[in-house]
Amino acid sequence: MKQVGLFLLCWSMLLACNNNNIQQRNQVLGLRQMSDLATAEYIITKIIRANDNKTWYKWGDRKILMSCRASVKAGIDLSQLKAEDFQITGKKITLLLPPAKLISLNIPPENINIEYEEVGLFRSTFKTGERDALAAQAEAQIRNSADSLGILTTAKENAELFIRSFLMRAGYKEVVFSSNSPTTPALN
Template identity: 25%
Template sequence: MNTTPSPPTRLPQKLLLSLGKAGINIFLVILTVTVWQSGSRLVNEVGKFLSFQKTEPEIDISNILIEKLRNASELTTAVYAMETVVPAQQSRQILGVTLGTTRLLYVAYGEVKAGVDLSQLTAEDIRVENDRVIVTLPAPVILDSKIDVNRSRVYDYSRGFLSLGPDVGPQLQSQAAQETLHHMIASACQEGVLVQAGDRAELAVKELLTLSGHEQVEIEAAPPNLTACPILPKIY
């Protein structure tokens, strides 16, 4: 009895189709992941390229120092005080003949203040070199001068024989005060008040900047202009 041999065993076509679809799906997944990773790196690189670089803030310390010193305005570093007796007189005349003379002795007390005007500082006056600050101060000047009317007084007032001198007490007192003020400024300059003011201003500004955190401070000061001081008048 002859039997017909069975055909070789073959995978069903559906199974082959299923395996083929699975392989394609796996390939697509791998391809997607690869593209996603590459895309992420690309996005990161583009982001880095387009991102703004942060730089350290630049601060002009010179302007800060100028404002700090200008706030001190007029830095008074030396005061000269004196008390003096100043005579003043005025005569009454008719046709060139003196009828009487009014004399006044005024005891005046006043003060002369000297220092530097920090409001004159400019950007060129402050230099910053690494950690060192170099400041060039303006020349010391007379900042204020005045007569203390509460401590001044008329010591003697006379209109002469029969009071024939003019009654000009207030005018003579004002004249004496002006002469006293002029005399005080001249005396203060001769006593070196401007030199003292310049030296003390250097110390004061250096201490101010040192307390503000600047360890290396160098002060350069212009010499006082002594020719601007008035000439000492004669008191008679």
């Protein structure tokens, strides 16, 4: 009886050691209600080039060349529209739109490809985490220079185009956009 108990204890401990099931939380991290009208999307490409030869005690170099294709979306936040931004005179409406902003940056995993990899005799290949860290640097570079691509100007123009057609369909004969403040490159 004692031996059976000991066996069961060992068996349950063995099972506990091999238990590598993943338990997901039921709740999501957060939910945010928004009012963003995305009006422009740019599909961009970038080459990720890195050379791992800075650490003096590691023999040999590692070089990697990756390419990535990302989507950047921009538009306006409709929640920023206030009553004073609208001036209505008969069938004419004048609007002051909020500045355009970046809404999202998306680099899908399938759009990141290794083009070339060169690994020295005494070095190991780039692991998943290392490749992700390099791609994350590219992501930061894209994020920082997204506004210089001119997407905010395009987003503003497209927003005006859409709102004009929407309001004209709703019965207005003339839709005028008054000059607004400069675009902001804020990304959620």
